[in-house]
Amino acid sequence: MPYKHIEISMGPQHPSTHGVLQLKVTADNEVVLNVEPVIGYLHRGMEKLWEHRTYPQIVPLTDRLDYLGAILNNLAYVLAVEKLAGIEVPKRAQYIRVILAELQRVASHLAWIGFNANDIGAMSVLLYGFIEREGLLDLFEEYCGARLTVHGLRIGGVPHDLTPKVCELIRGVVTSVPRRLADIEALLSENRIWKHRTVGIGRIAPAEAIQYGLTGPALRAAGVRWDIRKNIPYSSYEDFDFDVPLGTHSDVYDRYLVRMAEMRQSLRIITQALDRLPAGEVRAKVPRLLKIPPGEVFLSVEAAKGELGFYIKSNGTDKPERVKMKAPSFINMQCFEKMCQGHLIADLVAILGSLDIVLGEIDK
């Protein structure tokens, strides 16, 4: 029997599979012929669990999906519930939600740049990203007492108003993050090795990306203008002036550029929202025992990883009959096999990092 191909099992305990993901790699020496992701190691039965919890009880559980973007998960879920129940959210709460969501997006992208760069070997960038992320987590702690799984939103609004201390922290973050991004870009953007490792790696054609259902920064890096904040605005995003950064080559490098630009746009939105924060209540009157008449709803938001959607079917009780989640990481992961074909094992981790997956969201 000729030993031509080598089969490698990467993970679930591998330094760069971003959690408990297993990759069955078939390689010819180091050239990847085929890669098969094996998921499900982190399955917690979230969707079934939600059928046995009341609507407000589900909000903290959504924190555990994409644990790097807890508030964005909260936002997608509460918006879906509010649409189903016909709850009108006060303008001030909508603005605070936008601020928190964009802060969370910056935190998620900062973690992503760290992991992706660390996989490619630039260890310092990981720490630089995390120093800034630490400031954001401190901010969340000041706002609602938690850092990672924040439970930062409630059905009908937000739990607290922004205190002067929180506003001050937000202003601090808005000035400190761009400086750190400039540091990171100085280390990477024009670095020959970084470009060798990322330019032309993991390409996917725009049409193909759409067929696979790719969303988020990875799709925009392919040049497709699809940002739900712009295309189907929610939570007053139409009030703010921001650009949608687009890539052209659809490779790892463009995904890097798009996310870096996106962080700056997020900071722009935060500044605008903070400057124009309307007065008023931060939480609508929602009955403690929220019973929603029979109906169904699907609503999606632009999360850090892509389009995060919730389908909720209510049956008149205080618990949903069915909740289905459209997890961006799960759908983006489908393109992975396509992107890796013909690349080297070293590129595998670069591509995986550039997709920015979180296993908590894939496995639910």
Added chain:
Amino acid sequence: MSRELFIFEGLIPLLKAAAVCIYLMIMVIIMVWLERRVVGWLQGRLGPNRVGFQGVLQPIADTVKLLFKENIMQKQADWLLFNIAPIIVLVSALLPFCFIPLGDSIPFKNYTFTFWVAESPVGLLLILGLSSLSVFALVFGGWGSNSKYPLLGGLRAVIQILSYEIPIGLAMLAVIFYSQSLNMVDIVQKQAVTGWNIGKWPLIVPFVIFWICAVAETNRAPFDLPEAESELVAGFHTEYSGIKFAFFFMAEYTHMVLASSLAVVLFFGGWLAPFSQVKALAWLHPFPGAGVFWYFFKIMCFLYLYIWIRGTFPRYRFDELIKLAWKWMVPLALLNIFIVALVRLHS
């Protein structure tokens, strides 16, 4: 007479050999500590600072931990290859230091104490040959583990080290053209007359080539592909544990000290003080033996450079690495040899 012979020809060289081993072990300890602290400092974190003053005892604590760890060898591993690899790698890292001058000589009445264990007319060749033996260790370790990640790591290591051996040899050849000797002590003494080699313009390019290749040969970032943790877990020493793993670890740092020492001896005047041919600066080398300080100071600069590079650059990809060696380093080194030869012919 025979007693003196015993002391001068037997006891002192023996003690020197032991001292070199101890010196290298201390260097490993210093480097492990320095690397963690410096990388930590570069990255805005602390690094180990609990064990001893500023964490200086941390490497010793780690060594003790590794000594007490279970020595695991999987069933399918090849016993001989698996166990011989850590020994070869450490021996090949330690032996070349016999020929490295660590300082100048101190004359006594009828005996001259030298800071090198042995002086050989082909010292440089011996150093190259002995340090290249470590390739066998990487092959044996990678193959003998009978596991996939070590195998890939071992293959990478062999191709990488063999590729970079060629330009590094060519870069050294340029130095040999100038010193007209392969004797490490001679090379330094020549520089006492003519000034440091790095000051001669045809030797600047060879130095750059030498240093890049030296980083690649020691498997350090950004050329640390054989043990790229994000791709191959730990490369050829994935399956090693306990003290055998420590051997690989020590060998890596010893190789770094070796590469730094070679850079210092070949290009930066070894034990010589800066501008040693200038009379007004003679106070920089006040007494015989002071060269040890200069040698040490210079290698620490290079070792710091190693750490600095690691903290700054991402990792090369394998094909790019080989391309860099064969498409850039080798032709550039060959061209440079030609230029150096012309310059030497002319003068």
